Amino acid sequence: MSDQFINLTEDNLAQEHLCCIIRSKKPHPGVEDKRAWLRERLREGHVFRKLDAKGVVFIEYAPLETAWVPVEGDNYLYIYCLWVNGDFKGKGYGRQLMEYCLADARAKGKSGVCMLGAEKQKAWLSDQAFAEKHGFETVDTTPDGYRLLALSFDGTTPRFAKNAKQLEIEQQELTVYYSDQCPYIHQSVELVRKTCQELEASYTLIPVDTLEKAKDLPCVFNNWAVFYHGKFVTVNLLDAAALKRLLKK
CATH class of the missing domain: 3.40.630.30 (Gcn5-related N-acetyltransferase (GNAT))
Structure with missing residues (x-):
């Protein structure tokens, strides 16, 4: 080494x-x-x-x-x-x-x-x-x-x-903002799609693909941000178990 x-x-x-x-x-x-x-x-x-x-x-x-x-x-x-x-x-x-x-x-x-x-x-x-x-x-x-x-x-x-402290959006369904900055994002996005489809849960995936979009986000962000029921939840990538627990709330 x-x-x-x-x-x-x-x-x-x-x-x-x-x-x-x-x-x-x-x-x-x-x-x-x-x-x-x-x-x-x-x-x-x-x-x-x-x-x-x-x-x-x-x-x-x-x-x-x-x-x-x-x-x-x-x-x-x-x-x-x-x-x-x-x-x-x-x-x-x-x-x-x-x-x-x-x-x-x-x-x-x-x-x-x-x-x-x-x-x-x-x-x-x-x-x-x-x-x-x-x-x-x-x-x-x-x-x-x-x-x-x-x-x-x-x-x-x-x-x-100022917008990073907003922490609320109009969408009530699971909403995920993401960028390609982390290699794990791709599989996390696919996990959200698969899990929500299995549970027949509504979801929205929003690619953050420009600097302007990133600067204008309604929450803190490193490469991933989750909202549910219109409220900011986390910047953590979610595994299937954590996502299912969230969707049951």
């Missing part, structure tokens, strides 16, 4: 492992959707840095102005994901990736770095306690317990967009 890190580029994107734990001998639709999404984002300053190994050791961040999240602020970077999994834990990789991001932000003259958190750690959000050890603090909150964490270099702070 190499301790060397590499950044994805348009030249190496096609052949590099994308650090998810999806295992498939054939091209996986979710992984290929992510590659297509990422190819466009790299041109906007998006950074995907990973350990040069087939494992889950990576950080993914972007200029806040072009990050597909309903967060506002001037001259910040936004961290989508920072993950170290399995046997790679405990080797200092997470620290190295975070330090790289912070150094990159300072070198580019950014005002700071921010990320999504919650009062109670969510399964599909990066470890906020780890971020807090690096100086991140809560700078904004939503009424349902999500937090915007930031490390400011100049005293300025980002904020959730």
Whole structure:
């Protein structure tokens, strides 16, 4: 195993492992959707840095102005994901990736770095306690317990967009907003279709396929958001059991 890190580029994107734990001998639709999404984002300053190994050791961040999240602020970077999994834990990789991001932000003259958190750690959000050890603090909150964490270099702070605190929509049926930012989204969308059809439950799937749509979302968002009975539920990807429990409410 190499301790060397590499950044994805348009030249190496096609052949590099994308650090998810999806295992498939054939091209996986979710992984290929992510590659297509990422190819466009790299041109906007998006950074995907990973350990040069087939494992889950990576950080993914972007200029806040072009990050597909309903967060506002001037001259910040936004961290989508920072993950170290399995046997790679405990080797200092997470620290190295975070330090790289912070150094990159300072070198580019950014005002700071921010990320999504919650009062109670969510399964599909990066470890906020780890971020807090690096100086991140809560700078904004939503009424349902999500937090915007930031490390400011100049005293300025980002904020959730006003619409991100709306947390309500007109649709009463299960409604899911999603983007192709995560390789797991494809199979999660298919699971929603299959489960709702089995239960004969109404549902709406809304692809977030432009920056404008992402910035205007009625809730917090990293790549997935669920509403039911018109109320925001979670940013967590749902397995079949969790989805069935939700639909019975």
